[in-house]
Structure formats: structure tokens, C-alpha cells
Amino acid sequence: MEICGVLGLGLAAPLALPACRYNAKVNAPFKGRVLIVGAGAGGLSAGYLLAQAGVDFEILEASLAFGGRMKINRDFADFPIPLGAEWLETGTDIFRKIVNDPDVPLNVATVPDPPDCKFVNYSWYQFFEDYILPSVAGRISYGQIVESIDYSGGEIRVSTQNADYTADKVIVSVPLQILRDGDIQFIPSLPQSKQDAMRKTVIWDGFKAFVEFSARFYDEEYVFDVQPPDAGQKIYYDAAYGQNSSMHILGLFAVGKPAEIYASLSDSELKDIILSELDALYSNQAGPNYIKHISQNWKKEAFIRSGYISENADWKDVRELGKSLGGKVYFAGGAYTDGEDWVSVHVAALSAKRAVEELSA
Ligand SMILES: Cc1cc2nc3c(=O)[nH]c(=O)nc-3n(C[C@H](O)[C@H](O)[C@H](O)COP(=O)(O)OP(=O)(O)OC[C@H]3O[C@@H](n4cnc5c(N)ncnc54)[C@H](O)[C@@H]3O)c2cc1C
Structure with missing residues (x-):
């Protein structure tokens, strides 16, 4: 059970983060270009870390909005209505782990709602909007529906419905249902072990x-x-x-x-x-x-098409889903973890940290 304290009374204020600060476990910043597919919690977190490291990156997002399953409605009530992610399913120290900069003041009010916490007149979406988005907003291309990722050569070719991109590394951060439906063609095909895990996971x-x-x-x-x-x-x-x-x-x-x-x-x-x-x-x-x-x-939702993977999924399958492909294609998001935990927003954010560290190693 997580017990969280109320951290502050006010709401978080938007902050512009300096692009050069970086203190994740990365020896030297990656010198090449990275494409991130999807601007949900996983993709945004990955972009944030790359921005801090000064790495050249772009996020391709199929829809016209960022946030994915963190979406909120601001009109229905006098507090934000979380249409997807609502609870903070871990301790409040996670904010500092996601906002990877000790100098950024975090002002996020939460209230215990055992076994989790709730944001007070705030949401996961707004946390990302305030603390993560300023570092990546200029690097998101909306309306870019990724259709294929060709990682057969030295340079990776990523194609959307109307454009071709090249990169040295790619981080895939789309919902598992999108991969299972075959929206993105991988060249060569995903390894059989990953395809099996995709098929088996409810x-x-x-x-x-x-x-x-x-x-x-x-x-x-x-x-x-x-x-x-x-x-x-x-x-x-x-x-x-x-x-x-x-x-x-x-x-x-x-x-x-x-x-x-x-x-x-x-x-x-x-x-x-x-x-x-x-x-x-x-x-x-x-x-x-x-x-x-x-x-x-x-x-x-056209580019989500699911809730999330079952809480009863086999951790070995989840771990398989999170594995990278030949030092070229990496995975980040609620479905792509080390198998210890999956689904939650904070887990998606931490999986991005893992992907960025692996990519930079
Ligand atoms: C009903 C519900 C309640 C939840 N409650 C909680 C909760 O209380 N607490 C919690 O922590 N978590 C909760 N979750 C889980 C959490 O919201 C998600 O697991 C997390 O937000 C997933 O982030 P992600 O980055 O992996 O994926 P997403 O947020 O789905 O982002 C993926 C992005 O990829 C984009 N995309 C898809 N296909 C393509 C393509 N071909 N090309 C380019 N872009 C593409 C999508 O448009 C989307 O923006 C809930 C989820 C749901 C559905």
C-alpha cells in the first residue's frame, strides 16, 4: 500500500526546462538521430530525456494531440476529469524521478486514496503538460501515422502515410494493440519470441x-x-x-x-x-x-483501440515485449517494461528511462 502526503496546496505552474540539463545514467550523449513513435507517457518521457542529453530527436504522433491515454476533459466539472489515467499508483517521489532535474520545483498536490493517491484538481496529463512538454513540444510532428519501420540497413527508415524519415535509432511507444493489429510493418519482421508474447498477452x-x-x-x-x-x-x-x-x-x-x-x-x-x-x-x-x-x-480511439494489458499478464511475456531489437529499435510505454510492473503512467515513464539509457550505452 502506498501512503502519500499532500505535497502542496497550489497547482503546478508551467515551467520551461533547460535543454542541456541531464543527470540520468548516461555516459556520453548519443550522437545520432532518434525517432520516437507515439506521444503518450512513454514517448514524451523518452523525448524529455533525449532533450536533456542534447540528442537530436523527433516524435511522430498519429493523432493531433499529445498524452495518449492520459487524456482529460476540462469542461465537465470544476476539476479536470481524467478520461484515462487517474490515480498515482506509486509514491510521490516518482515526480522527481520523471522530472530528471533536482533544480525544478515540483508543486503537485496529492491526497491518499489507498492503495493509491489522487491528484488534487490536477492530473497526470497536466503533470506532463507542465513539466515534460516544454522540453519536447517543438519536436512533435502531429498527424504522422507510422506505417513501417525498416531496420534492415545501417540507417533506419520510418514511413508514415505521407512522409519518409530516417534515423539511427527508433523508440516505439504505441499501444500494444496497435502492434498486434499490424498497423506498423517491421522490416525485418519482429522476432518470433516478441510476436508470441504479443499474441499471448491479454x-x-x-x-x-x-x-x-x-x-x-x-x-x-x-x-x-x-x-x-x-x-x-x-x-x-x-x-x-x-x-x-x-x-x-x-x-x-x-x-x-x-x-x-x-x-x-x-x-x-x-x-x-x-x-x-x-x-x-x-x-x-x-x-x-x-x-x-x-x-x-x-x-x-483510432490510435489506441484498447484499455491496457491485463494485470494478470505473464511477467515473462511483458519482459519480452520490452526487449529492444538489435541495438536499433527500442520500446517504451505501459506495455514495454522489464516485466517487474506494467500499465501505469509512472511505469511507462520509467520504461522510457530504460530505453534511453540502453540506447545511449
Ligand atoms: C481507462 C483507463 C484507466 C487508467 N487508469 C490509470 C490510472 O489510474 N493510473 C495510471 O497510472 N495509469 C492508468 N491507466 C494506464 C495509463 O493511462 C497508460 O498505460 C499509459 O498512459 C500508457 O502510455 P503509453 O505511452 O504506453 O501509451 P499511450 O498513452 O497510448 O500513447 C501512445 C501514443 O501512440 C500514438 N500512436 C498510435 N499508433 C501510432 C502510429 N501508427 N504512429 C504514430 N503514433 C501512434 C497514439 O496516438 C498515442 O498518442 C489507465 C488507462 C486506461 C485506458
């Missing part, structure tokens, strides 16, 4: 909804009994918990099988199902108190 759907009510009639948390237990999770929870807000916002978090059910519904069906589930749990108080709702179906 990828859960991910779905979230947020409902505003005129009163709080619900518990802090209601966890459903999903069967079998490794099929996924479904939780209703007080999304305004710990926030500086008087709004009553209930969250629905569903991954795996329960997410599949919600993902197939129309918006009005979704509203009806959620209200009838809550009415059954809380003596018909949901319907009369309903104000509005929003939802996020990650399966429908």
Missing part, C-alpha cells in the same frame, strides 16, 4: 464514464464482483474525492469484460444502464438526481 478494453448528480447519495467506492476475477474490473467511485469542488461527480471505471458491455451501448442506452444500476444499488436515488454525463470508450 489486452483489456477500457471504458470510463462520469455522471454529475445534484446530491451525493453514493459510497466512496462500490467494487463489483467480476467473475472470473481475472476477467477485468468494474467500480463506481466518488470522482470528486479529495478535490476542491462541491460538485457531485460519480465515476465508472470498467476494464476487461465489463468494459466490453458498456462499449457496445449508444449514449442514451449508457445513461439508462448506469442510472438503473445505481438506482438498484442506492434506493432509486440516481434517476431523480441526474444532471449530465460523459464517457470515454478507449476501444473507439
